[in-house]
Amino acid sequence: MFKRLSSELTLIYAALFGIVLMLIAGAVWVAVEANSRQAVRAEMTSSSAVFDRIWKLRADQLQQTAEVLARDFGFREAVATGDDETMLSALDNIQSRFGFDTALIIRPDGSAVSLDDTLTGRADPTLLAAVTTNPDASGVLTLGNTTYQAVSAPVRAPTLIGWVVFGRRLGGEQLGELEQLSAIPLSAHLYLQREGQTWAALEDRPGRAIGIAGEELAGRAVQTDGDIMINMPERNSIGGVKTLQVFAEGASAALLLEYSLTMNQAHYRDMLATIAVIGAIGLAALVLGSWFVSRRVTGPISGLRAAAGQLTRGEVAEVAVNGRNEIAELAANFNVMSSEIAAREQRILHLARHDQETGLPNLRALQEALATLRSSTPPGNVFGAIISINRFDQIRGAIGHGLFSRLVAEVATRALHSREDLHVGRATTGTIAVVFTAESRDAAEATIRATAQAVSSPVTLDGDRIDVMVTAGLACDAEDAKAHLELLERAEVAVEQARTQRRIAAWFDPTVYGDPATTLSLMSSMIHGLSSGELFLAHQPKLDLRKDRVNSAEALLRWRHPQRGMIRPDAFIGMAEETGHIRPLTDWVIDRAITDQRIFQKAGHDVTVSVNVSGRLIANEQFAERALRQVRRSGARLCFEITETAVIDNPRLALEVMNELKQAGVGISIDDYGSGLSSLSYLRAIPAEELKIDKVFVENLGNGNSDTFLVKSTIDLAHSLGMKLTAEGVETADVLAILRAMGADMIQGYFIAKPLTVDDFLAFMQSPDAQSPSAKAASAI
């Protein structure tokens, strides 16, 4: 999650601290919520008590004033005698002196006198009833459209002659004054319920309305611990209700003291804000502190990490060791490890670049040197050479591996002495490789010749004097690389080429080397051609001189390549023998020959088909088994033409196979007799029924050379061994005549026919040439 441990530690600490802070803030908030409600309740109770006191004081003042007036002798006299002018002046005096808002006198007969004309006349019946019932009435009184805190006092002279009623307005102004008197910020609202009506707020201050219907509020009123409370969550406030005494029965009045929790919570918010600020500062301090501490812890770890990264990249890494704690110990161990790894790496690198037996640089080191040379020198001036110790097998067998290694090292040392800027290393057991630069090919060859000269002198090892002769192969980096060989590989090939030419040094010759890649590609397309019909058999008729007709043919492999045209058999058969492709090729030839023979048979021509089988295959058991199986199954009449050299590799197995083939009805023919190393003992052992004399002896017959005698004696040899003799390469009637005269059994050659496709062969068999070859011979003469 984190790239740095210090970040992780810092974040974890910060998160923990943050959680603790949140918990504290949450707890504070919960406490504040509960406390503020409680506190508001308490404060409202005390406010309510204060209000009670104020209300009572005001009522008392009104009452006392009313009573003082009601007992004033002159006033009473005025009332008793109906002196309204005096009464009103007295009322006016009192009103202005005490700041009362209304005053009136009611007589027991229901008449009222007031400075306010609207109140003069008949007294309000409820008002009259109220003072009649209670002459000292006190409470909220609504007169007209105005609500008052009113009191009454009876006027006695000495009997009751009326009531004085004084009132102070109750309204926004007075509520405001009340709010001012409160110790806590609250808003006061007066609610009235007149007889038969609903509760309604008496609020004449703009913007102060609570906005909740009076009835709704009344419904919410809850009595708790003697106080009537109203919750107003929509205003985040609670209200305390104070029931007010009413002047006249039937009406109700209540004072709602609303206390805003928001305001109360405001200073708690300040506290929370303080907590938040302290928390933020604390968090910052914690982040810095934990960052610092974790840096102290993780700093060395980071160093170790960086050093480990360096080590991973193969660089030399060293960590500063500070103090004596575990990390310092780790760092010290790391340093030891790092230096040991470096040492081991050095050793491994040395091993990788050097030959262990001789201590000489190996091919890999030379390749590196070559790369260095290539980077600074044009390819035409970069050269590689292989110097091979002649007959190293014999030398090594004579002196042993240990001394031989020393010999190679000595050779390398001498090579270096000859020219110091040579890069010398061991290439194979008996060769050293040299990489160098030279002005030209001639200069390079001169260098190598000089080097070869320098090393070709006897070496004394442990008292034994050893003659050293070397052969050198040279290659230039600029040479056409179509051979797909590296410089030193070409030089190695050049060594072989030099040995072949019996020279001390030779340049790599790509034309002599050929192209193995091309060879492989040819084999691959040959296998493909087997199935696609590119390869086919051409049958060259063989004339039986005894029976004077064509009764056999030699099947010859032909390849018509779609791009390259006809490919001669010697261009790919030898290659197939080298690469092992001869086996599937011969299998195919045998199958094809069986098929073709059946075709001939169906056309009415009983022809024995001869197939050339490579000498290497005849001793291959799998091949022999398969060939026998095919022959037996088809009942075909085949003849395997084998050169006798093939028998030499594994004579016992080859003879076994040939005997088996003979028993299966397959004829064995010894091919190209006379051109190879002919062994008479094998000739006797091989169960052949036909001997084919090589065409080089036949072509020149009749020219008066010794060939006539060789052919004649060979024919006699074959007959004496119970074999028929076939002569190949018969091109003229003269030769045919000579051979017939000598007693040859069969002839084959262009004079009879060239190799023919199946269709052509069938056509040939129908022609007069096949029916009567002797006639052709006669006409030719």
Add this chain to the structure above:
Amino acid sequence: MEGLTNAEYHGVGPVSLYDIFSVRVLGKRMLRTFLLSAATSLLFAAQAFAGELVIRVTTPDGKPLPDAVVLIAARPGDPKPAPADGLRMAQTSKQFAPFVLIAPVGSTVEFPNLDKFRHHVYSFSKGNKFELELYGREEKRVITFKTAGVAALGCNIHDQMVAFIRVVDTPWAAKSGPDGVARLTVAPEGSRPLEVWHPYATAKDQTITQTLSVSAGTTTVTVVLDIAPPR
């Protein structure tokens, strides 16, 4: 003098006697009986009217109601009451005594202050308005009541002092005693309305009126009067 059964009003007895009994012994049944019988014997010969009226005044719950004034209004041709002398409304122990006094029109009432401190007696009652500003016990104050009606008396200094003087223009008026009984010894014969008044009666004008027929001999009537003393 005729027709008056009220001993205080009658004023027949010697002054010394009145002084003694009106204040100290008044209300005592024995003395009153004595006085009444004396008065009756005095008046009997000259009276054209005959018949004794005994009015028992009670509250609705049957308790005897003292200080109720019963009267039979005079008609034209009836004898006029003579102003009485020696009527007194004393002030003693911050109270008026008596609580209710019947005074024939033209009577002069003396207001002796028997307390050690001064009083300021007044009446704002229509027709009988007066004011006796602060006076002590040595100072003699008298008022002549010329208008029939009620004079409510108060003291400007002592609020609790209340008394009523019923100024009457009929010879037939009497006040109920502590037993609630008022007697009109010589009531006019025939069917006449009887008015019963009490200062605190709840009825209109604190008066209820009922017609009764007085015949020779003693006629006894019970009148129920609801009162509501001021709080």
